[in-house]
Amino acid sequence: MTFLIIALITLFISYFLFASYRNTKDIQINKINIASESAQKNASLSILHLSDLHLENISLTPLQLARKLENEPVDMIALTGDFLDRKRSIPKLLPYLHVLSNKKPAYGIYAVLGNHDYVLKGQDLADLTDVLEQNDVHVLQNESDTLTVNGQTINIIGIDDYSTNRSNLPLAYQDVQCGTNIVLTHDPNVVLEMQGYSFDYLMAGHFHGGQICYPKAYHLAKMGKLARQNRIKGLHSHNKTPFYISEGLGQTGLNIRVGSRPEITFHQVPVSSPKSA
Numbered sequence: 001m002t003f004l005i006i007a008l009i010t011l012f013i014s015y016f017l018f019a020s021y022r023n024t025k026d027i028q029i030n031k032i033n034i035a036s037e038s039a040q041k042n043a044s045l046s047i048l049h050l051s052d053l054h055l056e057n058i059s060l061t062p063l064q065l066a067r068k069l070e071n072e073p074v075d076m077i078a079l080t081g082d083f084l085d086r087k088r089s090i091p092k093l094l095p096y097l098h099v100l101s102n103k104k105p106a107y108g109i110y111a112v113l114g115n116h117d118y119v120l121k122g123q124d125l126a127d128l129t130d131v132l133e134q135n136d137v138h139v140l141q142n143e144s145d146t147l148t149v150n151g152q153t154i155n156i157i158g159i160d161d162y163s164t165n166r167s168n169l170p171l172a173y174q175d176v177q178c179g180t181n182i183v184l185t186h187d188p189n190v191v192l193e194m195q196g197y198s199f200d201y202l203m204a205g206h207f208h209g210g211q212i213c214y215p216k217a218y219h220l221a222k223m224g225k226l227a228r229q230n231r232i233k234g235l236h237s238h239n240k241t242p243f244y245i246s247e248g249l250g251q252t253g254l255n256i257r258v259g260s261r262p263e264i265t266f267h268q269v270p271v272s273s274p275k276s277a
Contacts, residue, residue: 020212020256024059027068027249028261032235033268034201034242043150045182046073048103049265051080051205052248053096054116055089057255060262062095068264069103075149076107079137080205080246081114081161081186087124090131097135107147109137112158114186114206116252118166140184142171152271153179157199162190163206163223169197180271188231188245189224191238201269202243209233209247213259233260 035044048069060068077100083093100109111132120128129139138145140158147154155176160166167190181199188204210217210232220227226236226245233247247263 020254020258021059023257023260024057024251024255024262026261027060027064027264028247029068029264029266031266031268032244034235035268035270043152043271045107045149045154045269045271046075047182047203047267047269048072048074048077048100048105049080049203049244049246049267050077050100050249051186051203051246051263052082052114052208052250053084053093054082054248054250054252055084055092055096056086056250057252058250059255060249062099065096065264066099066102069099072266074103074105074266076105076156077103077109078184078203079109079111080184080203081112082116082205082248082250083114083128083132085116085119087120087127090124090128093128093131094135097132097137101136107149107154110145110156110158110184111137111139112184112186113139113141113161115161115163118161118164140172142166142168144172144176146175146177146179149271153177154271155179155181157181157183159183159185159190161185162187162193167193169194173197180269182269183243187224188243189226191243192225194238199241199243201267202241203246203267204243205246205248207232207245207247208251208257209260209263211251211253211257211260215259217259233263 142160144157183199183202187206
């Protein structure tokens with residue numbers, strides 16, 4: 001009888017782990033259009049958003065990523081951190097970057113770093129940022145870049161990782177011009193600290209949609225106010241301004257997901273309502 005119970009428990013655990021691993025291959029493609037009805041006829045920016053690749057635990061190959069993106073034109077690519085946390089994973093990043101570079105986005109590829117990236121120190125961290133920059137990715141660490149899209153000024157603002165106390169809002173905004181402000185950051189909790197720093201849209205990741213939800217992601221409670229409010233994925237707003245939290249592509253710890261799925265997101269962002277910084 002004891003042997004039978006042990007066998008059943010073992011079978012259940014094995015099936016649970018298999019099903020949870022299979023979930024990591026179930027990539028969701030989400031399309032978000034934040035344009036209001038009054039903005040539908042005005043200029044917009046099509047942004048491909050990827051977050052949290054976690055190359056130590058990712059079930060999507062570069063070839064599979066290329067196939068999922070092949071029929072999706074984009075104007076810009078946004079990468080919101082947590083690429084990896086081990087030096088030996090840096091070469092694994094290259095084929096993914098080649099896929100993104102081959103999309104030839106008219107307004108470039110922008111990235112911020114996440115808390116796992118900052119596990120790397122010194123030269124290892126420099127090697128990661130060098131690989132990104134050498135493959136046409138603009139890494140923004142509390143800084144901004146300015147684009148002109150159909151005559152409209154667009155500020156791409158990269159706020160460094162909030163969870164590791166690297167966010168510096170005055171520094172990130174110091175060169176921002178009057179225009180549409182699109183913010184990239186890893187930990188979305190920073191949105192709650194941005195009084196006086198305007199944005200029109202913000203993209204982040206960090207929470208993995210809970211990764212393992214049973215039925216809620218109780219383990220995320222320590223990860224800030226947004227997590228405690230169960231705002232861990234999808235489209236939200238703060239002070240009537242929209243922001244998006246990606247569930248990410250990779251996993252941390254075990255390569256499993258329960259109640260969440262890896263995500264590729266396409267955002268259609270209007271660029272016709274400039275604000276001052």
